[in-house]
Amino acid sequence: MPSLRDRRRIVTDEPYRIxxxxxGRPLASFRRRAAAFVIDLALVGALIVVLFVGLTAxxxxxxxxxxFADLWAARAAPEAERPARYADVGRFLAIMVExxxxxxxxxxxxxxxxxxxxxLWTLLNPEDGGTNLTIVGGASKIVVTPEGRRLQxxxxxxxxxxxxxxxxxxxxxxxxxxxxxxxxxxxxxKLLARTRVVRLDGRPLxxxxxxxxxxxYSASAATALLGFLEA
Numbered sequence: 001m002p003s004l005r006d007r008r009r010i011v012t013d014e015p016y017r018i019x020x021x022x023x024g025r026p027l028a029s030f031r032r033r034a035a036a037f038v039i040d041l042a043l044v045g046a047l048i049v050v051l052f053v054g055l056t057a058x059x060x061x062x063x064x065x066x067x068f069a070d071l072w073a074a075r076a077a078p079e080a081e082r083p084a085r086y087a088d089v090g091r092f093l094a095i096m097v098e099x100x101x102x103x104x105x106x107x108x109x110x111x112x113x114x115x116x117x118x119x120l121w122t123l124l125n126p127e128d129g130g131t132n133l134t135i136v137g138g139a140s141k142i143v144v145t146p147e148g149r150r151l152q153x154x155x156x157x158x159x160x161x162x163x164x165x166x167x168x169x170x171x172x173x174x175x176x177x178x179x180x181x182x183x184x185x186x187x188x189x190k191l192l193a194r195t196r197v198v199r200l201d202g203r204p205l206x207x208x209x210x211x212x213x214x215x216x217y218s219a220s221a222a223t224a225l226l227g228f229l230e231a
Contacts, residue, residue, distance in 0.1 A: 016200070016201075017200075017201050018200050018201070019199075019200065019201055019202030021202065022198065022200065022202065028193075028195040032193045032194070032195050033193070033195065035189070035192075035193045036187065036189035036190040036192070036193035036195055037189060037217070038189070039188060039189030039192055039193070040175070040176065040179070040187050040188060040189035040190075041189075041221070043175070043188055043189070044171065044172055044175045044176075047171060047175065048168055048171055051166060051171065052155075052166060055166055056158045059158070060092070060095065063095045063098075064091060064095060093112075096158075097112065169218065172214070172217070172218055172221070173211070173214045173215065173218055174214075175187075175214075176210070176213065176214035176217050176218075177207065177210045177211045177213075177214040178210075180197060180205065180210040180213055180214070181205060181206075181207050181210040184196075184204070184205065185197040185198055185205055197213065
């Protein structure tokens with residue numbers, strides 16, 4: 001019988017061992033596999049959102065411990081106290097600018113320098129016809145469109161230094177690797193769909209096996225699920 005070293009260096013005629021208990025067992029149908037994958041994608045998406053919100057909140061709390069409490073209180077403030085609400089939101093924008101000094105264009109910078117964060121929010125407030133604010137996955141920037149200016153806040157400004165802990169690709173692979181290994185071939189989606197991943201030789205799945213499968217899932221998701229459909 002060829003040794004392990006031989007199998008890694010040359011082509012051998014050694015037959016692949018199939019666990020006898022697996023012979024004749026039915027394979028999971030496409031519907032079951034698709035249902036399991038969709039459930040897992042939903043759970044990964046929820047994890048990504050929770051981590052995004054959590055890291056953003058923690059980052060702002062470290063910069064201004066009273067910011068969220070004041071913003072929440074400002075929501076219930078009467079219309080007469082609108083300038084005070086602008087001042088609270090202006091503190092939020094001030095942290096954004098501090099983290100990314102090149103975020104603002106010349107006009108917004110002049111407003112900030114002349115009237116402070118509250119005046120900047122008055123300029124950017126969509127209710128007053130100013131710049132719209134959106135959250136994006138990339139870097140923060142101001143985009144000029146025919147309808148006006150749009151301020152896009154990315155993870156770099158929202159999370160500050162904690163943006164280094166936020167990586168969607170890593171979270172995706174980590175979820176499928178850990179869930180498959182700890183679930184002994186069953187992620188949460190596979191458990192609900194009543195399917196399971198097993199090795200053909202009957203041995204338990206290793207961390208490396210699960211990591212390889214997670215990479216396959218990532219490639220499938222990145223190619224619009226074409227790899228999943230082919231399988």
